[in-house]
Amino acid sequence: xxxxxxxxxxVLPFSTLPSAQAAPETHITDEAALIPDHGEAxxxxxxxxxxxxxxxxxxxxxxxxxxxxxxxxPMAGQVARIELRPGRQLLQAVLFHDARGDRYRFDTSTAARxxxxxxxxxxxxxxxRMFRSRPFGHPPKVAEVAAAIFVMGVDxxxxxxxxxxxxxxxxxxxxxxxxxxxxxxxxxxxxxxxGKARYGGAVPSxxxxxxxxALHPQxxxxxxxxRQFPAxxxxxxxxxxxxxxxxxGAVLETGYLPPTRxxxxxxxxxxxxxxxxxxxxxxxxxxxxxxxxPGPHDILSGAFLDGRAxxxxxxxxxxxxxxxxxxxxxLRHWFxxxxxxxxIAMPIIPTAAxxxxxxxxxxxxxAMIRALATRDTEAFTKLGGLSLVEEDVALADYVTGAxxxxxxxxxxxxxxxxxxxxxx
Amino acid sequence: xxxGLWDREMVALLLLLxxxxxxxxxxxxxxxxxxxxxxxxxxxxxxxxxxFMLARAQPPSFAGAITAVGVAMLxxxxxxxxxxxxxxxxxxxxxxxxxxxxxxxxxxxxxxTIAFLGFGFPTAAWPDFVAPVGWxxxxxxxxxxxxxxxxxRLILGAMVAPGVALAFGVPVAAALPVAALVLALLVTDPVAxxxxxxxxxxxGGLYGALVVLFATGWQGAATAQIAVSAALWASxxxxxxxxxxxxxxxxxxxxxxx
Numbered sequence: 001x002x003x004x005x006x007x008x009x010x011v012l013p014f015s016t017l018p019s020a021q022a023a024p025e026t027h028i029t030d031e032a033a034l035i036p037d038h039g040e041a042x043x044x045x046x047x048x049x050x051x052x053x054x055x056x057x058x059x060x061x062x063x064x065x066x067x068x069x070x071x072x073x074p075m076a077g078q079v080a081r082i083e084l085r086p087g088r089q090l091l092q093a094v095l096f097h098d099a100r101g102d103r104y105r106f107d108t109s110t111a112a113r114x115x116x117x118x119x120x121x122x123x124x125x126x127x128x129r130m131f132r133s134r135p136f137g138h139p140p141k142v143a144e145v146a147a148a149i150f151v152m153g154v155d156x157x158x159x160x161x162x163x164x165x166x167x168x169x170x171x172x173x174x175x176x177x178x179x180x181x182x183x184x185x186x187x188x189x190x191x192x193x194x195g196k197a198r199y200g201g202a203v204p205s206x207x208x209x210x211x212x213x214a215l216h217p218q219x220x221x222x223x224x225x226x227r228q229f230p231a232x233x234x235x236x237x238x239x240x241x242x243x244x245x246x247x248x249g250a251v252l253e254t255g256y257l258p259p260t261r262x263x264x265x266x267x268x269x270x271x272x273x274x275x276x277x278x279x280x281x282x283x284x285x286x287x288x289x290x291x292x293x294p295g296p297h298d299i300l301s302g303a304f305l306d307g308r309a310x311x312x313x314x315x316x317x318x319x320x321x322x323x324x325x326x327x328x329x330x331l332r333h334w335f336x337x338x339x340x341x342x343x344i345a346m347p348i349i350p351t352a353a354x355x356x357x358x359x360x361x362x363x364x365x366x367a368m369i370r371a372l373a374t375r376d377t378e379a380f381t382k383l384g385g386l387s388l389v390e391e392d393v394a395l396a397d398y399v400t401g402a403x404x405x406x407x408x409x410x411x412x413x414x415x416x417x418x419x420x421x422x423x424x
Numbered sequence: 425x426x427x428g429l430w431d432r433e434m435v436a437l438l439l440l441l442x443x444x445x446x447x448x449x450x451x452x453x454x455x456x457x458x459x460x461x462x463x464x465x466x467x468x469x470x471x472x473x474x475x476f477m478l479a480r481a482q483p484p485s486f487a488g489a490i491t492a493v494g495v496a497m498l499x500x501x502x503x504x505x506x507x508x509x510x511x512x513x514x515x516x517x518x519x520x521x522x523x524x525x526x527x528x529x530x531x532x533x534x535x536x537t538i539a540f541l542g543f544g545f546p547t548a549a550w551p552d553f554v555a556p557v558g559w560x561x562x563x564x565x566x567x568x569x570x571x572x573x574x575x576x577r578l579i580l581g582a583m584v585a586p587g588v589a590l591a592f593g594v595p596v597a598a599a600l601p602v603a604a605l606v607l608a609l610l611v612t613d614p615v616a617x618x619x620x621x622x623x624x625x626x627x628g629g630l631y632g633a634l635v636v637l638f639a640t641g642w643q644g645a646a647t648a649q650i651a652v653s654a655a656l657w658a659s660x661x662x663x664x665x666x667x668x669x670x671x672x673x674x675x676x677x678x679x680x681x682x
Binding site: 349354397 | 427428483572614619
């Protein structure tokens, strides 16, 4: 009865994003890069040589194993350098901006011819990689059919930009994108929105609307998927940001890929927090340079809960966090240091804080943490762990200061399950 | 990276903080005798934590102090020092430290120590508590719940059976102050009690029911003995109750999501 009241989540410090989230300015950085997602091995084939000029949205490379899937230029300019690892694995492809550059137009005539045409368009335009498929949290495979799609119009992470701001003025594109997705999954399409500020426009009738609570992690995709439509290996569930759906709508209408995405810049090393529209893969130094206070700091792509130190904005991220670096710790006594190094990790004690951090009654949290710590894949699967990715446990990581991090344990577990699944 | 504060030692410190009302009340009425006993148990418990730190690189924990408080307050009186050392060593080492320290143990080390001493040396008298010490359990439980380190469900569950018994006029009132004390000191340990929501209710309910059962059916037992025995049984059953709650949860989800 009182469940929603008490199991909401946690109020976090550092939520400093001003309420004036209107009219974010556009900031295209001089450099941007195409990079793989964290831990992802992308074997690629180049379509544009080093030094070649590209239009915004033009395919720069495609995946070697599935040539239909392309990575597109985030802005018009010149391909400055391409760094590959052995096996033609992409490390990064850096581009220089050219303000007078052109925009690339996609052929959208095929998209009208049913789901296969739409699939081809998504894969050519790079929007395919904006989907994330659970279990495992990778972009979907080339012929994968989603059992359900969650369109995330809510983001409860601290300092996140409200997706409603990204959609403001783009309602028509968004609704067109939603309508296109409606027939795309084998099952239902869910549109998740904040319970307090519901989307005002008309959502196609085939779409199920879900209201999420205001406190993190109530708006985490993993929690919503776990509650509504748990992901299974035979029935993958995708999630995508609402802004990307609006991008899809725009491509369908005009053939041009929108050049920017809404990104929130926050953190305790900044003079002010800010919302900007920048290109995907933007240079984070260039983006934050004018805002940072002097002094040592770290730039993370992502929220401070789940972000990673990065040079470029990661493919799916819509948040940049700049944290001041703690002063160098004082020299410690050798005995204490040796003890720390040799010590076995401290276990996590189940508390109310931990339960709230995992969304209250959603999971038997202690059992889930035990399954992670003991690498018990069977119990993990039974408890619904396949719906989760790293960012869903990031809050629990933060709250408990767990070592090793729960996110890393979760990733190891998912990789293990994926490997067993591939072998079978 | 920034991190929150709910690591193991913070939980242990908050538990210790929650126990302070009881400890102060007990010291106030027990005087120097009680203080000496507390210092002694603290030292022995601390020594074992040090030994395991040096031998096994297990970080010492404030949980050792929680154990010491529980043992000092609830263990039978007039034991010789050797017997007390033996009991604490057995409890701390075999109920906690060999498992890898607090958080990886199955039973509460203080419960094990007290049960070991109580049943191993049956001639020693169980302690008696003046009423204010029993009352001090209430703020302790309240603090534990507010900090989120004790389960409210478990505490409410533990009130069910005694409440029903009192309503029907069963003579259990004499055992209740000590039962509340044991509830705060031993049963609500977040590690050794059930961790699921339903499991918490069941765990508390079982403890309350056992207290009522022992209070009415166990002739000649001291109130502390009744409460500690109930705590031991409830703690032993906790993993089973958790498992049952988990089975129910997965079954419910299976029916809902296929």
